[in-house]
Amino acid sequence: MSNRSAPKSGTVSEADVEKAPRKELGAVRKLLYSEAVSAFGGGLWFSMWAVYLTSVKEIPAASMGLAMGLGGGIGLFAAVPVGALADRHGARQVFVAVSLTRGLLVLLFLTTNGFWSLLVVAAMFTAAETSGRGVKVTLVYLLMPEHRRLTVLAQARVVQHITYAAGAGLAAWVLSTDTAGPYYAALTAVALSAFLSATVLVGLPPTPTVPAAHRSSGTRAVRDIPYLTLMSTTALLSLCWPLLSSGLPLWLKYQTAAPVWLAPVTVVISSLFIALYQVRVTRQGKRLRGAVRSTRKAGIALAVCCLLLAAAAWPASALLSSLIVLAGLAAHIYGELHYVASRWGLSLRLMRRDAEGEYQGLAASTEGAVATMGPAMITTLVTGALVGGWAVLAVIFVAAAAPTTTLCRRALRASGAGGGGGSAPGEGGGR
Numbered sequence: 001m002s003n004r005s006a007p008k009s010g011t012v013s014e015a016d017v018e019k020a021p022r023k024e025l026g027a028v029r030k031l032l033y034s035e036a037v038s039a040f041g042g043g044l045w046f047s048m049w050a051v052y053l054t055s056v057k058e059i060p061a062a063s064m065g066l067a068m069g070l071g072g073g074i075g076l077f078a079a080v081p082v083g084a085l086a087d088r089h090g091a092r093q094v095f096v097a098v099s100l101t102r103g104l105l106v107l108l109f110l111t112t113n114g115f116w117s118l119l120v121v122a123a124m125f126t127a128a129e130t131s132g133r134g135v136k137v138t139l140v141y142l143l144m145p146e147h148r149r150l151t152v153l154a155q156a157r158v159v160q161h162i163t164y165a166a167g168a169g170l171a172a173w174v175l176s177t178d179t180a181g182p183y184y185a186a187l188t189a190v191a192l193s194a195f196l197s198a199t200v201l202v203g204l205p206p207t208p209t210v211p212a213a214h215r216s217s218g219t220r221a222v223r224d225i226p227y228l229t230l231m232s233t234t235a236l237l238s239l240c241w242p243l244l245s246s247g248l249p250l251w252l253k254y255q256t257a258a259p260v261w262l263a264p265v266t267v268v269i270s271s272l273f274i275a276l277y278q279v280r281v282t283r284q285g286k287r288l289r290g291a292v293r294s295t296r297k298a299g300i301a302l303a304v305c306c307l308l309l310a311a312a313a314w315p316a317s318a319l320l321s322s323l324i325v326l327a328g329l330a331a332h333i334y335g336e337l338h339y340v341a342s343r344w345g346l347s348l349r350l351m352r353r354d355a356e357g358e359y360q361g362l363a364a365s366t367e368g369a370v371a372t373m374g375p376a377m378i379t380t381l382v383t384g385a386l387v388g389g390w391a392v393l394a395v396i397f398v399a400a401a402a403p404t405t406t407l408c409r410r411a412l413r414a415s416g417a418g419g420g421g422g423s424a425p426g427e428g429g430g431r
Contacts, residue, residue: 027143027204028152032159034200038099039160041193043167044186045106048174052109052187053118056180063115071122072372076365078127080221083134083361091139091207091357096198098135102128103194110187126368134364138357141348142207147286150344154282157340161271210354220355221362226411227350228362233407234295234346235366236400237339239393240302240332242374244270247382248309248325255313255386258321266329273333282341291345292404294338299401301335303394304328310390335397343367346404350411 053064086094105125112118140152170189174182222228249263285291308328315321343363351359381389 023205024144024148028148028155030200030203031140031143031152032156034099034197035156036159036163037193037200038197040163040167041106041190041197042160043164043169044171044174044193045167045190047168047171048183048186049109051175052183053112056183057112059112059114059118064118067115067118068122069372069376071119071124072126073369074123075126075128076130076368076372079130079134079361079365079368080219080358081361082127082131083138083221083357083359083364084355086135086138086357086361087210087355090209091135091142092201092204093206094357095132095135095139096201098128098132099194099198099201102132103191103198106187106191106194110184126372130364130368131361133368134361135357137344137347137363138360139204139207141356141360143204149348150282150286150341151279153344154279154341157278158275161274165268165271220352221358224352224359224411224414226407226414227359228366230346230350230404230407230411231363231366233400233403234339234343235370236396237295237298237302237335237343238367238370239374239378239396240298240305240336240339241371242378243302243305243393244332246375247378250379251309251313251382252325254383256321256325257316257318258312258325259318262322262325266325266332269329270333270336274337277337278340281337282344284338285341285345288345288349288408291342291349292408294342294345295401295404298335298339298342299397299399301331301338302397305331305335306390306394306397310387313387342404346408350408350415352415 050064053059053068054061059067082094082098102125105121105128108121108124112121136156137153140156141149144152171186174186177183244266248266249260252258252263253260281294284294305328308324308331312321312324312328315324347360347363351363378393381392383389385392
């Protein structure tokens, strides 16, 4: 459990000890139910928002893209302050409030009719979305004992992928219609999923708050340069997501002999393997040394993926080109699994105590920044520089992982006690 002080209640009885695992199991179930409902809404929304805004609300595509991009960038700045609120008022309480807010903001998309209104709503929605990711990790950290934290996060990601796919499936039906009614109904369903997710979270035990004497000014995380640098560099590995969703379809359509329908198939295959192996791979990130190794594995595997996808442009045979793409997908899956495991391991092990929400908000905002710029960056490289663009991406992935050991050592020295206890990677101490 967290080292925040808990109220003293005298001698712990055997009955209390027996109840602890049951309470922990109940908390895990609620977390996973909440994640399942929220991810269903996410899959529904993110699969249809672009068509909804351009076709139903009739906002020009260029204006829509600019408003969502700028709004998303502005919204990222809320993650650290909201994380600080979680430290002061409790992660569960703040996560419930963020989930409710996200549901209300989804409904505001019903009223957007132009650039400025969309910009404002997009900024607020991204603020809630990004902040929620950071507070969720903080909540798991505070509710679960140390040996269970990464496992529960991995289980939540498995559930997320399954229900996200279900939401995306419903979005496919919505997109097949020609009237506005199904879109409005879908938006209402997305909002209801956020409200239901918040309702489930209310049933979780309250999380401890940071005592007033130990609270930071709210800028402690951003002033922790080694941690900020490490989170920023490793966040570049999250380019693996727009690589698959934005870069691969364009590459298949215009530069390879492989069929373009292979792109959605790769997403399905990737989701299946994540559901099967994320929990197992995440165990490697429970120790700091293992998290560092996973970062290196992720960087190398994703670089190999880029080179294989570039090579898929050369064969004239659709079959051979498709086989090379699938080989690249295998490297991508391996890299993504290890990236997620390493990200949790590094961000949790190296953050300062009594500022967990603030630090996780910073981690979420760095990854969110890459998510905001990633699709445009990937599209530019793949369609502009072609094979050279894939080579640039490969270099970015390797370079993002390369300094992890050095940055971890600096973060450990800066934290004094080592952020999570134990030695620096590559040294003794059983990490």
